[in-house]
Each structure stands twice: as structure tokens, then as C-alpha cells.
Amino acid sequence: MKIVTWNVNSIRAREERLLAWLKKEKPDVLCLQELKVTNEKFPYDLITEAGYYSAVHGQPTYNGVAILSLTEPEDVVCGIQDDEDDPQARLIEATVNGARIINGYFPNGKEVGSDKYEYKLRWMQRLSDHMERTTSPDKDVVLVGDFNVAPDDSDVADPNQWAGSVLCYPDTRKAYEKFLSWGFTDVFRKHNPDGGVHTWWDYRRLAFQRNNGLRIDLVLATKSMAERCVAASVDRDERKGDKPSDHAPVIVEFS
DNA sequence: ATGGTTGCTTAGCAA
Numbered sequence: 001m002k003i004v005t006w007n008v009n010s011i012r013a014r015e016e017r018l019l020a021w022l023k024k025e026k027p028d029v030l031c032l033q034e035l036k037v038t039n040e041k042f043p044y045d046l047i048t049e050a051g052y053y054s055a056v057h058g059q060p061t062y063n064g065v066a067i068l069s070l071t072e073p074e075d076v077v078c079g080i081q082d083d084e085d086d087p088q089a090r091l092i093e094a095t096v097n098g099a100r101i102i103n104g105y106f107p108n109g110k111e112v113g114s115d116k117y118e119y120k121l122r123w124m125q126r127l128s129d130h131m132e133r134t135t136s137p138d139k140d141v142v143l144v145g146d147f148n149v150a151p152d153d154s155d156v157a158d159p160n161q162w163a164g165s166v167l168c169y170p171d172t173r174k175a176y177e178k179f180l181s182w183g184f185t186d187v188f189r190k191h192n193p194d195g196g197v198h199t200w201w202d203y204r205r206l207a208f209q210r211n212n213g214l215r216i217d218l219v220l221a222t223k224s225m226a227e228r229c230v231a232a233s234v235d236r237d238e239r240k241g242d243k244p245s246d247h248a249p250v251i252v253e254f255s
Numbered sequence: 256a257t258g259g260t261t262g263c264t265t266a267g268c269a270a
Contacts, residue, residue: 009261009262013261037263061264062263062270108269148270202259202260203260204260243261246261246270
């Protein structure tokens with residue numbers, strides 16, 4: 001089973017690329033973030049024509065997540081199931097081929113010390129609590145998405161430049177590591193232990209041309225799934241050419 | 256400290 005996570009930065013702006021990529025790669029599951037579209041305006045017909053089901057959690061202008069899959073997604077749940085009244089569409093999960101797929105668009109956090117950063121840390125804690133409540137590490141669970149976290153400096157082309165950023169700050173990494181101690185493995189890391197592979201390059205400052213990237217799009221798996229993980233890669237070519245997303249797809253295969 | 260670019264929506268926000 002091939003599972004992919006891809007922050008498309010607006011699904012409507014990326015329609016052509018998305019359909020070409022689906023046709024070429026034929027993933028079993030494609031988790032998308034930053035749809036920037038409402039459920040009403042989601043291009044269901046195009047996805048159906050491409051042979052995929054769509055489970056969608058959208059909102060106007062910002063955020064938005066979806067799970068596309070070749071077989072029908074079951075038990076779809078949108079949003080973190082807790083008491084907080086959160087209008088931001090950042091989480092969707094579904095069971096596909098017996099595995100629980102959890103797809104998150106973690107908050108960026110803007111700047112350390114800002115209200116948005118407080119929200120980022122709170123959202124990550126809420127997701128940790130959600131995992132505790134709704135599933136367990138002895139099940140087949142995969143948590144994927146744009147984490148807006150570079151787990152360590154080997155995931156950052158220029159660690160000095162990014163040291164104080166919300167993607168690398170120690171509190172950010174501490175919040176991320178709670179998912180590992182809960183029972184998740186970073187399966188991309190397992191297959192690329194040396195680091196230096198990136199998934200996001202800022203549109204600004206010619207970051208891609210200068211190879212100034214970070215690995216912030218991640219695939220975490222519970223033990224039973226991690227044991228079946230046979231390959232992991234980044235489709236760096238998808239960041240090239242006309243009108244790319246600023247993120248590249250991360251592809252992980254399970255036997 | 257600021258700027259650089261992209262997308263949604265059309266002035267300003269978010270990333």
C-alpha cells in the first residue's frame with residue numbers, strides 16, 4: 001500500500017498537477033493539506049474521474065485537508081474530537097484497507113511567542129490527547145501531514161538560519177517528540193537516516209534553486225505498520241516547473 | 256529588522 005502526503009497549497013491552483021501526478025504515481029492513499037477550498041467547491045468530479053474516493057474537510061480561504069483513496073474510506077472523522085471550538089479545518093482521518101489514516105495540517109505558528117505559536121503548541125497537545133483517547137499504539141495507525149516541524153537539524157539545509165523559527169524551536173520539537181514517545185516511528189527517517197532530504201522550500205528568496213529546504217512533511221507509523229514499511233522517498237521533481245506547490249509529495253510504501 | 260513569492264480575494268492575511 002502506497003501512502004502519500006502532499007501539501008498542495010490550494011487544490012484549485014494545483015488541479016492539473018494533482019491529476020497528472022495521480023495518474024503517474026497511482027498511490028493507494030493521498031493525504032492533502034492546504035486545500036484552501038470549501039467542501040462545496042471541492043473538485044469531487046475530477047477526483048472521481050481519476051478513480052479516487054474523496055473524504056474532505058474544507059473551509060474558505062485557509063487550511064483544509066482531504067484523504068483520497070482507491071478503496072472507499074471508512075469511519076471518516078473531521079477535526080480533533082474535544083471541547084475546544086476550533087473553526088480551523090486541520091485534521092481528517094479515515095480507515096483505508098484496515099489502517100487508520102490520520103492526516104493533519106499542523107499550525108505554522110508564525111513566530112515564537114505569538115498567539116499563533118501558542119495555538120500551534122496547544123493544537124499539537126490536543127492532537128496528542130486525541131490519540132490517547134481514540135486509538136492505541138498497538139493498532140495499525142499512520143499519522144501523516146504537514147507537521148510544520150523539522151524534527152532535528154539534519155532535516156534543515158541551513159540550521160543556523162532556521163534556529164529560532166517556529167519550525168525548529170525546542171518547544172516545537174518537544175511537542176513533536178510526544179508523538180514518538182506515544183508509539184510512533186518516523187518511517188521516512190528509518191529509510192533515510194542521514195538526513196539532508198527536504199520536503200518544503202519557501203517560494204521566497206529562490207529557496208528551491210538554492211536548495212534551502214526543510215523536511216516538515218512527515219509520515220509516522222505505529223510499530224505494526226513501521227515493520228511493514230519497505231520504502232520512503234520525496235518526489236522532488238514535483239517542486240520544479242510551472243506553478244508548483246511549495247511542498248513536494250512524500251511517498252511511503254507498506255508491504 | 257526587513258524582504259522576498261504565492262494564493263485567496265480584491266486589501267490584507269497567511270505561509
